[in-house]
Each structure stands twice: as structure tokens, then as C-alpha cells.
Amino acid sequence: MSRLDTEHQVETIIGLEVHVQLRTQTKLFCRCSTEFGAPPNTQTCPVCLGLPGALPVINEHAIELAIRTGLALNCEIPPLTKWDRKQYFYPDLPKGYQISQFDLPICADGFLEITDPADDTHTRRIPLVRAHLEEDAGKSMHDEAAGISDTRIDLNRCGTPLLEIVTQPAMRSAAEARAFLSELKLLLTHLGVSDCEMQEGSLRVDANVNLHIEADGKEIATPIVEIKNMNSFRAVERAIEYEVRRQYIDWEDTGETIEDRAKQTRGWDDAAEATFAQREKEESADYRYFPDPDLLPVRLPRERIEAAQATLGELPAATRQRLQSQYDIKAYDADVIVNQGPAMIAYFETTAETAGDGRRASAWMQQDVMRSLKESDWEIGTFPIPAIDLGRLLRKVDAGELDNARARDVFQYMLENDTDAEGAIEALGIVAVDAGEIEALCRELLEANPKVVEQVRGGKEQAIGALIGQAKKKNPNANPQQVKETCLRMIREG
Amino acid sequence: MSLSGADVRKLALLARLELSDAEVAVLGPQLARILDFVEQLSELDTEEVEPMTTALDVVNRWAPDKLHRSLTVDEALAAAPRRDESCFLVPPVLGPAH
Amino acid sequence: MSIPLDSATELLRLQAAGELSAVQITQAALDRIAATEPQISAFTHRADEAAIAAAEKIDRDRSAGLPLGPLAGIPVAVKDVLCTRDMPTTCSSKMLAGYHSPYDATVVARLRQAGAVLVGKTNMDEFAMGASTETSAMGVTGNPWDPSRTPGGSSGGAAAVVAAGNCPLSLGSDTGGSIRQPAAFCSLTGMKPTYGRVSRYGLVAFASSLDQVGPMAWTVEDAALLLQVISGFDPADSTSLDESVPNFASDVAATDVRGLRIGVLRDSLDQEGLEPEVRRAVLEAIDVYRSAGAEIVDVSLPHSHYWVPTYYVIAPCEASSNLSRYDGAHYGYRAAISDAEAAERGPLLATYCKSRDEGFGAEVKRRIMLGTYALSTGYYDAYYLKALKVRRLIRGDFDAAFAQADVLLGPVTPSAAFRLGEKTDDPLQMYLCDLFTVGANLAGIPAVSLPAGFTAEGLPLGVQLQAPPLQEARLIRAGAAFQKLTTHHAQRPTL
Numbered sequence A: 001m002s003r004l005d006t007e008h009q010v011e012t013i014i015g016l017e018v019h020v021q022l023r024t025q026t027k028l029f030c031r032c033s034t035e036f037g038a039p040p041n042t043q044t045c046p047v048c049l050g051l052p053g054a055l056p057v058i059n060e061h062a063i064e065l066a067i068r069t070g071l072a073l074n075c076e077i078p079p080l081t082k083w084d085r086k087q088y089f090y091p092d093l094p095k096g097y098q099i100s101q102f103d104l105p106i107c108a109d110g111f112l113e114i115t116d117p118a119d120d121t122h123t124r125r126i127p128l129v130r131a132h133l134e135e136d137a138g139k140s141m142h143d144e145a146a147g148i149s150d151t152r153i154d155l156n157r158c159g160t161p162l163l164e165i166v167t168q169p170a171m172r173s174a175a176e177a178r179a180f181l182s183e184l185k186l187l188l189t190h191l192g193v194s195d196c197e198m199q200e201g202s203l204r205v206d207a208n209v210n211l212h213i214e215a216d217g218k219e220i221a222t223p224i225v226e227i228k229n230m231n232s233f234r235a236v237e238r239a240i241e242y243e244v245r246r247q248y249i250d251w252e253d254t255g256e257t258i259e260d261r262a263k264q265t266r267g268w269d270d271a272a273e274a275t276f277a278q279r280e281k282e283e284s285a286d287y288r289y290f291p292d293p294d295l296l297p298v299r300l301p302r303e304r305i306e307a308a309q310a311t312l313g314e315l316p317a318a319t320r321q322r323l324q325s326q327y328d329i330k331a332y333d334a335d336v337i338v339n340q341g342p343a344m345i346a347y348f349e350t351t352a353e354t355a356g357d358g359r360r361a362s363a364w365m366q367q368d369v370m371r372s373l374k375e376s377d378w379e380i381g382t383f384p385i386p387a388i389d390l391g392r393l394l395r396k397v398d399a400g401e402l403d404n405a406r407a408r409d410v411f412q413y414m415l416e417n418d419t420d421a422e423g424a425i426e427a428l429g430i431v432a433v434d435a436g437e438i439e440a441l442c443r444e445l446l447e448a449n450p451k452v453v454e455q456v457r458g459g460k461e462q463a464i465g466a467l468i469g470q471a472k473k474k475n476p477n478a479n480p481q482q483v484k485e486t487c488l489r490m491i492r493e494g
Numbered sequence B: 001m002s003l004s005g006a007d008v009r010k011l012a013l014l015a016r017l018e019l020s021d022a023e024v025a026v027l028g029p030q031l032a033r034i035l036d037f038v039e040q041l042s043e044l045d046t047e048e049v050e051p052m053t054t055a056l057d058v059v060n061r062w063a064p065d066k067l068h069r070s071l072t073v074d075e076a077l078a079a080a081p082r083r084d085e086s087c088f089l090v091p092p093v094l095g096p097a098h
Numbered sequence C: 001m002s003i004p005l006d007s008a009t010e011l012l013r014l015q016a017a018g019e020l021s022a023v024q025i026t027q028a029a030l031d032r033i034a035a036t037e038p039q040i041s042a043f044t045h046r047a048d049e050a051a052i053a054a055a056e057k058i059d060r061d062r063s064a065g066l067p068l069g070p071l072a073g074i075p076v077a078v079k080d081v082l083c084t085r086d087m088p089t090t091c092s093s094k095m096l097a098g099y100h101s102p103y104d105a106t107v108v109a110r111l112r113q114a115g116a117v118l119v120g121k122t123n124m125d126e127f128a129m130g131a132s133t134e135t136s137a138m139g140v141t142g143n144p145w146d147p148s149r150t151p152g153g154s155s156g157g158a159a160a161v162v163a164a165g166n167c168p169l170s171l172g173s174d175t176g177g178s179i180r181q182p183a184a185f186c187s188l189t190g191m192k193p194t195y196g197r198v199s200r201y202g203l204v205a206f207a208s209s210l211d212q213v214g215p216m217a218w219t220v221e222d223a224a225l226l227l228q229v230i231s232g233f234d235p236a237d238s239t240s241l242d243e244s245v246p247n248f249a250s251d252v253a254a255t256d257v258r259g260l261r262i263g264v265l266r267d268s269l270d271q272e273g274l275e276p277e278v279r280r281a282v283l284e285a286i287d288v289y290r291s292a293g294a295e296i297v298d299v300s301l302p303h304s305h306y307w308v309p310t311y312y313v314i315a316p317c318e319a320s321s322n323l324s325r326y327d328g329a330h331y332g333y334r335a336a337i338s339d340a341e342a343a344e345r346g347p348l349l350a351t352y353c354k355s356r357d358e359g360f361g362a363e364v365k366r367r368i369m370l371g372t373y374a375l376s377t378g379y380y381d382a383y384y385l386k387a388l389k390v391r392r393l394i395r396g397d398f399d400a401a402f403a404q405a406d407v408l409l410g411p412v413t414p415s416a417a418f419r420l421g422e423k424t425d426d427p428l429q430m431y432l433c434d435l436f437t438v439g440a441n442l443a444g445i446p447a448v449s450l451p452a453g454f455t456a457e458g459l460p461l462g463v464q465l466q467a468p469p470l471q472e473a474r475l476i477r478a479g480a481a482f483q484k485l486t487t488h489h490a491q492r493p494t495l
């Protein structure tokens, strides 16, 4: 529940409509390429140009990807799905209708579990209304000085398969909406069904937002606003935050409620960080949906759906749970690893197995590995240190052969020199120091620092820290923990 | 039944037809007469009847996800009323007056 | 020698015998076209040069001993609703005047593959909407039996060119009777195949769930020849049937109708508006079959009264959607707009509305308006959904009738060819021309119109046979038998 700085209790109600481009090679109803970025109008044919006489033929792979996505989103896949025409005139829609699914979508009634952004030990279940297949429109390129010159139309994208995923109005904060989108993207990229690149338009989000305000003992709802044109998850979050404030102020000013005003569309202006009212159409939309007579229904037998289910493998939510229990790591840490995708999960698991210590492996992943990736702009797939080598290094730390600080030196050396842990240890001249050597070193230090000895005897055990730095200088291979323990023992023993 | 001039114009806008006053005057009564004629269907009780969208008893007609040749830009734009070197050109939504 | 342009079968035989070349045949066809066009105006495009070139290739292939297709050297005309790479495809509409398709319709490709010589594209009602070819934006076509009368529609041009002796075969399309009614008006054999039997890819859509391409010829034998070539599965049309196609030639030869159960649609014979001469022709046809040993049974189609209203909801609904693509944006007619118009509604909306207003004729606009209305919010259930349900009842009637009879016999049209201009002012009158034909389209079954005699005035009359889905062969057997027993199909107009 989001609270504004008001005397009223305000609840934000958010529903999302997410359009995801499915990763097929060809379009939904013709066999033109779906590749992004080709020169305009080089990926068209009579079907996607809507030429007279052309007819659509369903891309079977799009059906398969939609089923996989639906199953991963815990949807029901009804045995029968069909195609409907959604009719409106626009130059990027050459047939004058979009082939979509109206009343029998391919996926119904699912949910996606997300980590509660307000409390990472909890999950929230976001219910989904449906997910349906439809064809994308082309691209209109308007001149900067709108109205002066013609609009240029590129139909390359026209007919690309989209899965439109519609949530219930079940999110209660902008952060939650963002968390939903991140989790959805993670899931879809994990499944390989979509690239989910907002910049390339392979994932597009419309957010329906309004407020429930408790005033004078009753709850009123503000008019619903659909926000469009958001080009990043961050933009979605900010647009919703902006809209929440705007709607509240608007309600205070006008008192308008959902009864007074139909759903309105507003765009998001990233630079101005504000939503703005979009031009109202001259007529109210009447899409005149009806079943497309050029296409036959799709009947999906149980066995086919079960077969698809069997190929899904472990999904991110399950991986999170497993990593926590199998490697004894925290929810947050499992989250970080899983959110980086399958390659990171595999890296972590190999490291942890080899090191024999999941928590240590996780700590190193969260800090050293992630930091190095970030600094050098690497992907985990091309990270110079193989997981097995990192695992071996951490096993040495675990065995007390190396302290963390020395291990970091080794790690850094491995990063820069394409060598395994043993090679790096050797190159750095790191040799194990035996107990006799440590005792001699400690005795020398205690004799040279009577003040420290006195402080420790006086109860300030932490004063010993000053000696550890000196020990490191005298012998870089000395294990600080061992030095500390030896010194304390020698002082105690007097 | 009857259709007012405003009804006919509203419908014409939905269908993107710019009808002249004369056309509206003729079409209104004609459409009303045809609609009266098809109104006979309401005599039938179809409560329990499944709608029939196609005469075929076939489902699942689809094709594998394999690339076919697309048209060239020039083939694609060959019939365009207006074009530039790579795109269809259409009048903008908003005119200079807006 | 005289060249029998009224028989594909005969032309094939003469070529095989070396008595005629494809070029000779084609030249004769082109000459005949040139002679009759001034009276009947049946073509929207004539492809003389390409036709001669195609014929020359056939002759070369023949002399080189290369394999030839089943229609090698046969002149064929194609209704201008089928896409052709090398000829304009206009649907007889100003909207598509001069439009060139970048591809051939599947049936056109199959014609070429079979060696047919395409002589041109034929006139039709605009976008196949009409029953007289008078809604064409490309002029009015005359009936070769009486040029002051309609050849029927919407495939009026395709019927007229065969009846005028221009070529032995043509391809039409039939959404509510558009092959069978012109065939009846011109004394031809015209068949609407089972929905899905012939590919619709490249057939410019009028009403997608009803449209079907079919052959027109003088005889069942010739029609079967053409049907053989165009039938069969097409992966580019999701609604085409993946069913094997029988060899129709064997059905042409098998003309024994003894034991064939012919269902007579008694109700249709008592139908108000059915002219007595048409009724007489049907009764005579019944007698012909009875005397040949067929079993005559009475059947009824209880919902036949609702065919036309059902059709005039479903067809306009689909048409309103199918014709949305003609908006002047990517191809076809684009109207010029004034600054005032641009300022009033914005340039895009103004261009859409004006292009569609000027590009479409009155009948097309009427049906677009009708379909838009019936699909709009608040009316969908009462009109479109209702019609789909009645359609199921209509199909059920046919299923029941075919349990009693192998084929159904009845009229094609309520009257013989009417005068040009006679029904253009009353759309509903024109719609009632489809009274007996739309049932087959709604049910998706095959039906054929056969020449069945003449009125006292000498105008052709037809009878219709209908069969269960995929039983074209049954129609061919029964039709060929009828033509063996009668001579109506052998009469020719004096044009």
C-alpha cells in the first residue's frame, strides 16, 4: 500500500498489459523474417502487406512458444483457441484489421510469483487474466514537423507474433509493477521465448492505474488512466509514481471519480518525467471483433500441452528455492544469482560444488565476481575465470591455506593472467607458512610492541590488530587469523 | 426499423466512407429495409444452436517456422499511391490546422 | 476448318491429332473476342500478345515432344477477381483500376501449369457483389443470347465469354450463386465446388467463408476438365481441404443413373416468385431422370426461407472487413483532398473516407455499411451471431436431406435473364435472385447449374444439382447423364 503525504488513506491499483514479441524466425501468418533492424520494407510479402487475395497461415512455432509461456505463467491452456479480427483503420495496419484473439485466448487465468519489493523474504502472487496471440503492426515514422509532410510507413514489423499478457489490477505500487516486469522478463528470457528488449520494442508495457481513496468513511476510485510510451522498466516505475501523485491532486481539485470519466490514455514523457493527455479520438473505438473466416481454430490436445510442460525444466522461482535450501544461502542472495539468468546460476552451482561451501561461493559471487563483471562489462559466459577454478581457490580458503585477502590477490591475478589458482599462487610466491615460523614472527612482534601487550592484558583484545599489519609486511604469506590467535595465546601464556 | 441521417453518418465514419447528403438520404431507408428483411431470423429459436463460422470440419492448419522469400522493396511498393525510396507515404493524421 | 471454340475436349483432341495448333486456336479465340466484344463487353482486360506467346510455347513444346498439361493450348478466360501477375486485377472496381498483383492466384498458377492459354480477365459485379454484372465500374456486359439482358452475376463476364464462343472455358467465383446463376442465364454448365476444394489464395475476398472458385463451360465434361486442374490442397490457404481429388473423367463416362436417389425440393417449386417456365424446366428435368431409372424422392429443407436473410448478414459482415484494406494507403485508388478537407478531419481520415467513397460503387458501399452495422457493438448478437446459428440449422437441413437423397434437384434462379437496368433500383429485389443458390454456399456443399431448356422468348433456363461435401463426382455423373439425355447444352446463341 502506497501512502501519499495526505490525511487520506490511498491505495494504488495497477494492472499491466505487456506485449511480448515471440522469438520466431518468421511472422505469425506469413514466412517473412522477423529480424529487427532490416532496411524498411524488405521483409514483406502479399500476406503481411495485406494485398488483395492473400491469406494467412499460422506459424506453428508461435503456438508452441505461446504454450510454453502460458505454462510457465501457470496458465490454463484451453483445448480450443481461435482467431478474431480486430478492426480499425491505421496506415501501419494494411488489412484494416489485426488478427488477434478475442474470446478464446490461447492462455487463460495464470499467475506470476514475484519477490515482494517491500520485504524480500516474502513473495506476492500476481494473477493474470489471460495471454493471447496477435500480429504486430508496422511502423509509422512521422516527420518532426508533424502535419507538414507525409508519414512514412515501414511494414517489416507488420505480422510479427506478439503475446499480450494481461494482469489483474493486482499490483499496489510502482515498485511492485517493476518487480513484476523484471520477473516476467527473467522468465521469458529463461524460456528463450522472447528477447524482451524494451529498446527494440520486443517488450512493450501499458499500465492501467487508478487510486482507491478512503474519504469521509467511504472508498472512492479515481478514473482509470492507461499510460503508454514507456521505454524502460524504470520509466514504468516513474510513470506510475507520477500518475499516482497526479491523480490524487486531480481528485483533490476536481473530485472526479471513476463514474465521471471514461478510461483515458496518457503518454509518458521521459525527459519531462510526466504523463500527458493524449489526443482523444474523434469516435469511440468499436473494433467489431468477429472470428477470422480465413483461419481455422486451433485444437490443442492434452498430450501436446503435457509434452510442452515436460520441456520447461526448472523455472526461476523454483531455482531460487532450491539454491536457498541446497546451498544454505539467503533468499536475497539466491535472488541476485537467479536474476542474472541461467549462465550465472550454472556458474554459481559449479563454484559452490567445487568449493564445497555454498555460502562462501555465494559471497564471492555477490562481491568479487559481480564487481569484476560490472567493471569490465563482461558477461558471465565470457568471464575469464572458469567456475571450477574459482571453486578450487575457495576450497583452499576453506581449508585455511589462504586467507580472504590473499585469495583476493590470487583472484585478481587469475583475472588478469589466464591461469588457475595453483598457477597464480605460485606466481605470487604464496607459500604456506608453518606454525614454527609464525611463532617466531609473533614473538618478535610482541617483543617490539610491549604497549600492545599491555593493552591486551588490560582487556583491549582488539589492540592486537596493529600487529597483524606489521606481520603482513614482514611475511605476506602469514595468515592474519593465525597471527592473531598465536599472539593472543602467547600473551595469555605470558 | 429506421436509421436517422446521424446514424448513417456515424456508421459511415466507422466504415471510413465519406457519404454525400444524397447518398445518406438514399442509404438510410435502403439499409432499414434490408435490416427489416433480415430481421426474420429472430423468429427462429436458436438458443441451443452452436454458431457456424465455417463450413469446414478441420482444425490446426499451420506451417513450420521456415523463411520464404520476401518481396523486394520495389515489389512491395510497386502499387503504392505515393512512396519514397523505401517507404509507403501516407497523409499525416494531423493537418496543418491542428 | 472451323475451330470448335465451344469445346475444350474437342480442341484437345484436334491438337493431339495434329489438326490444329495452339496458335491457330488462340488466334481464332482472339478474333472471336474482337468480333463479339462490341456487343457484349465481357472483358476488363484482353491479353492478346501474351496469349499468342503462351500458345507458341505450347506448340514448341508439343513439337519438341515435351510433356504437355491437361489444358495445353486451350483458351481460358479468368474472372477479374483472381490475381494475375501479368494482367491487371481490378475486381471491376475503380478502387483497383490498374492494380497489378505481384503474384498469381493458386488457381491461375495451376491453369498456366496445365498449359491453358489465358486470353484475358472478365467483367463482374464490383468485388463480386451483385447478380447482374451491372455494379461493375468497367461497364455493362450483355448476355450473348440477348445483349439487352444481363448475363447474370457476379461472374457475368466469365459466363458471357463462353456463351459468345470466345473460349470454351472460364473461371468464375461463387459466393452466393455467382457462378450458377450466370451459367443458368447463359445456358452453361457452372459449378461451385465444395468449400475448401479449390484454393482461395489469390481470389480477392468478398465473403471468405462462402467464396469458392469454380469452372464454367458448355458441358459437364469440359467443366470437369477445368475442375480437375484447379482442385486440390493448397498450403497457402488454411481453409483448403487436404483431400485427394478423384479422377473426374471417369465420372463423366459413368452416366448410368439407375438407382440414383434424386431429392426434389418440392418447396422450392411452390416458391412465390418462381416463374412458371423455370418450374416447367425443373419438372422436365425430373422426368428425364425418372425415365432414365433414377429414383425420385421428395425432400425438404425446412429453413430454406431463411437462406437469403442469413446470407445477407454473413456476407456483408465478412465483406465489410475484407474490404477494409482498400483505403488508399498502400495500393489502389487514393483521392486527392482539398486543404479544407484536410483541415476539417485531418489529412489521413479525410483521405481514407474520400478514397473509399470515390473508389467504391453504391452496392459495395451498401454492403460495407450493412456489415459494419451488423458487427458493431450492441448489434453483433442480434445479427451476426444469430445468422451464424441459423447457418448451422441450414447445414443441418442439408445433412438430413442427404440422408434421403444422393443429390438434390431444384431451380437455380427464379426467372430467366432479366433486362439490364430492370432491378438496379431495388437492392432487395436483386438480393432475391440468390434465393435458390445461397444455401449451397452457407452449407459449404458443391452445386452445379445445368442448361435445362429455354423460355418461349428463347432465353436459357437452368436446373441445379446439389450434393454432399466433396461429392463433386456425383454432380458430374448426374450432370453428364443429363447431358447425354438432353440437348439443351448444345444450343448456341446467334451472336
Ligand SMILES: [Zn+2]
Pocket (backbone or CB within 6 Å): A027, A030, A031, A032, A043, A044, A045, A046, A047, A048, A049, A159
Ligand atoms: Zn510476409
